[in-house]
Amino acid sequence: MTKEQFIEKINSKLKLIRNEKNYTQDRMAEIIGISKKTLVQIEKGRASLGWSGAIVVCFLFKDSEILKMTVGNDIEDMLISLAFGKSERNYSKTMGGxxxxRDIKKKSNYKIQQNNISGHYRILDENNQRICSSFDEDYINSRLIELSKLEYTNN
Incomplete structure (x- = not known):
């Protein structure tokens, strides 16, 4: 998924998210910080939230079932992968996905998983601790090889 595809998805689901939360157009526009006129144009497909607006919607409505079914349950990880391309930081432990x-590949004590909805990848260790994430499959595969070699060297 690209940033542009992500923005299009959020634009297309904005009205459904608003209806899911039972907000009027006035209230929804106020919440996300745009004019009602702009909201109406977005809902009609004539305007766009843009990158920052789409992020605001994801942050404010991260509990939305519509949003989860559109971009996946791990919205923060997906946004970080889109923003930075490759993400490695101190993640909290996952539930294993x-x-x-879905599991794509296992090597040593690491596995690559791909999100069923957004399509982005992540590497988990044997404790389901996330190591990195990205939409770049080549990067994820090379990172898995590096991690496996590092583990082999340390043992």
Whole structure:
């Protein structure tokens, strides 16, 4: 997924998210910081939230079932992967991806998973601790090889 595709998805679901939360156009526009006129244009497909507006919607409505079904359950990870391309930071432990993720490849004590909805990748260790994430499959595969070699060297 590209930033542009992400923005298009959020634009297309904005009205559904608003209806899911039972907000009027006036209230929704106020919440996300745009004019009602702009909101109406977005809902009609004539304008766009843009990158920052789409992020605001994801942040403010991260509990939305519509949003989860559109971009996946791990919205923060997906946004970081889109923004930075490759993400490696101190992540909290995951549940192992039983619903939103499918295992792609295992090597040593690491596995690559792909999100069923957004399509982005992540590497988990044997404790389901996330190591990195990205939409770049080549990067993820090379990172898995590096991690496996590092583990082999340390043992």
């Amino acid at each position: 039983k619903i939103w993720w």
